[in-house]
Amino acid sequence: MTRLHIWSDYVCPFCLIADELIDRAVAGRDDVDVVHHPHELRPRPTPTLRPEDPYLPDIWQRAVYPMARRHDVPMTLPSISPQPYTDTAFRGATYAGDVGLGRAYHRRMLTAFFREDLDIGDSGVLTHLAEEIGLDPAAYAAAVEAPSSAQRHQDALAESARMGITVVPTIVVGTRRIEGVASEGVLRRALEEAAAA
Template identity: 55%
Template sequence: MLAEGPLEEAVEGLDVEIEWKPFELRAEPKATLRPEDPYLPEIWKRAVYPMARRLGVDITLPTVSPQPYTRLAFEGWQFAVEHGLGDAYNHRMFRAFFQESLDLGRLDVLVGLAEEIGLDGPAYRKALEDGTYYERHQDALRDAEAHRVQAVPTILVGDTRLEGVPSTAQLRKAVLDERARLAASVTVEGVVCRADGTGCA
């Protein structure tokens, strides 16, 4: 949620596609955190709240205890993407958890939120109850593992990896560097030749 603003600002005016990918920070059976334990309030006080104030983001430590598992919410995201509402779904889930302290581990809560953004509630519920997107979500987690994602947010721009919430300037530089790298590659009859002479046959 904190990275949304810098991401949008960094690509403003550029022909760039932002592709969100799901990642469960604490997947079952790993225990989730409890907001009443000392760790969470301390890290939010020291790091999250100051950054949120700097970025102008209204965010609050959720009071749901223990924090919910998010597998169903992410499977629901797959449903939303298939119906053209992936970004709207992300934004609504962020607000639901980090502004309204809603329990995203409860199916009835997820269905209500899905309906708010225009998804078919009964179809969404059935997809989650039937596990329709379970394997697709597992593939996404394997993809995250292949990219060594261990923290959120992790932003990949070509070969550049940014963990945590980067500045708009850092993101813009990464995007422009990647565009320049791609522009330096010339494809001729399926052969890729780079400006430095590598890769040519």
């Protein structure tokens, strides 16, 4: 089994593009395990970004929308202001992963924010999204609040720091490390190289 590790944040539009390209690159393969790792771009109490300020509209027009169109990944700049913190959603990801729905959960968080303009910092919204993908809502809500989930999330962030992750997405396949969005071809070659090593 070849593992593809990806560090990402649910409020990073490039992470949705990367996630879609990874899905395409591994489609039909049962020899690849995609492993998600959290990396909060703006952890509490750092202020998060506001779409009415100049930075977000500018970077979306210059970089996000052109890349999304090039790779045929629909998305829209969310209107939620300020943008949500993602620690709560990531605590839920630990539970989703434990019950085998980590990949579906990860994608649902990204699409909820970038395609449906949903506030993924809101516990009620998160619980509803978790239920949509088949998680028990009461168990999910309890897991999000559990001290053990908070500790596991902090441990994952510490691992991200040890790995020197500063850019999301960052993808690691075997000994190859890719910072930023990688094309399907690059991903497939990295997987082939790792499988042959």
